[in-house]
Amino acid sequence: MGPCDALERLWTRMPFSYFRTLVKVFHSQSTRIITQMTTQSFDQWESLTTMLSVLTRLFLVNRQRKCALMESHFCIPEVADLPKNSNIEKLVPYSFVADTESKRRIFSYLQKKLQQADAFLLPNPVNKLHVKRKSLLKDTLKYLRKGIYKYSQPLKVEFIGEKGVDLQGLSAEFLSLLSEAFITWQKKPLQVFEDSQLVWFNPNIADVTDFYYLGLVCGIALYNDHFTNINFPLALFKKLLCLSPTLQDLEELTPVEARSLKSLLAEDEDVVDELDLDFMVKDQELIPNGAQTPVTKFNRQKYVDLYVDFIFNKSVKNQFVQFSEGFSEGCPINAWKMFHPEELREVVYGSPLYKWEDLQKGATYEQCFPFDELIQNFWTVFFDLSEEQRKTFLFFMYGTDRVPAGGLSKVTLEIVQLNTPDSDDRFPEAQTCFGTLCLPKYSDIDTLRNKLIHAISFCEVFGRE
Structure with missing residues (x-):
């Protein structure tokens, strides 16, 4: 010692x-x-x-x-x-020294510093990705596998056959859609746990190279100030920061399994013996000769610890190695290591808190005022929407339904009143890159409600001609 x-x-x-x-x-x-x-x-x-x-x-x-x-x-x-x-x-090695906002500012400074340094060296200091919506995942993987992506430079996206300039809005939508594509991919690299709706690596994948690209996309999103819509548990962010997941993390991912393990730790000795457990999980041995080693009152804590380790580490070791490598390459500055696991999850996935009143409080207005009838009707309709419809409104406005760290108070929303003779025939439009809602001056609240709900449900408007 x-x-x-x-x-x-x-x-x-x-x-x-x-x-x-x-x-x-x-x-x-x-x-x-x-x-x-x-x-x-x-x-x-x-x-x-x-x-x-x-x-x-x-x-x-x-x-x-x-x-x-x-x-x-x-x-x-x-x-x-x-x-x-x-x-x-x-300051990067000292995760405790700064609050979340200070860490974000440090991250942003180092990000811009790297981008500016490389901008002088590269003839085309952006990554322009051309993809089709119907083959978005296939097109993205094909591009990334070429090895021409410059990780230090910003991501710009163009949807083939669509008009629009990517000033953050298109790439935000692209990464949201790409996240969903990974989850629903026929190869099934990810599994969704029914009781928590959280996502974890599929341990039954022989070719783990796809996890590198999954990590790469998550890193690229972080570096470009976007979110990934993949609901990973806190355990992933602990592992990225070289911390060990615990039984509490298993409870977040799969509450039923974790409750069973907690009960095992609390049972009397005779009850533990009656459970007839051995050191096996999902047909895999936790220790040598695990099938012949019964779980008893004296070794049950070891069993629980090894069970948690198996789920988060042993069973997905190769998957995580690939993911971690891709994540670090996709985000080429190590300032993300300053964050605590909870903070890192928030900057990667977004805040879990939707305080809708904050969106209204921070809104600004052009060609109208907060007390105008149109604006009052808009907010009445907005707060009458369901939770899912409000999130759909966020996607319509910003290309993502995720909320940045700090909540909706950090979101820009400018409402511009459009005074046209055919207002009742027009739909609201979103200038996604600027957080601007162009709202026709509807004659009544019912027309506003119908047009708004239709727009957020079916339209994808990212700019005005």
Whole structure:
């Protein structure tokens, strides 16, 4: 055992108040250095990273303690004031140091820095992908397999046979549709768990190269500030960040299986014996001679741990290796490693919170006002829609029904009133790339309702001529 290991064992057993004081000492010193760097323009990155390295050890020890500090105690808000320059990348190994918004800003800075650097070197610094809607997955894989995609440069999409300029809207829709195509693909690389509706890798796939392209698409989406509409469990994002999934993660993916394992841990010894379990899962041995090894009161925790490990690791080892490789290549900056698993899932998949009132509060208006009858009717109709219809409205407006981190307050919605003599004959139109809804001045609320529902259900309008 080295001196660092011995020290960490000491910290693990340290009384709560002493441990809290220790964290405060290194936290305050880190804050002081950051303040000097921001106010006096001192270059003290070496001193700062030394302090943050100690805080990292304390942060990891804290997760092992029975009486732990809230992880917010390790966050240093002053990080947000640091100048964005080449040195900001030095914060990437310290996931605890910044809040989610600061991490997103760091990610965005490093993303733009890489794009600008390569723009001077490449003759055509964009990736222009031409696809047909009916063969979207096939066309995408064919393009990616050519090996000509420049991962550091933005993605631009053109749907063959359709007009439109991709200013983020078309690529957002493309990635939403591509996500669904992966889920419904005849090869079935992904399986949807019925009781949670979450998606996990199919362990019964011999050729795992498709998982590389799945990871590649997810990485490309992240790098281009888009979402993937594949509802992976938190366990995936833990694995990407080199953290181990737990029984709690299994409960999220498949509640029924997890409840059975929890019951096993709580049963009396005679009940465990009556269950007649062995160290086998889905006809696979968890340990050598697993079929001949009964589960007892004394080894049931090991059985549960190996069961969880089998589902998330052993059974899909090759699938995940390919996915992880593709993900890292698709997002060529490692700033995503700053995020905690919950944060990474949110920036990849979107926020699970739909606070629809925030969309109304943040809306702006052109050629009309919030108290006009047309606008009042619009919001009345909108809030009368079902939850699924409102999500369809988001897809109509933005090419995706996912909500960015921070919620709908981060979404741009501009409503422009169209004053034309044939308003009742026209449908609302969406300028997807700008978050603009062009709303004809309908004569009554019923016409508005019928036209809006038809538009979001059947139309795909991404710009106005």
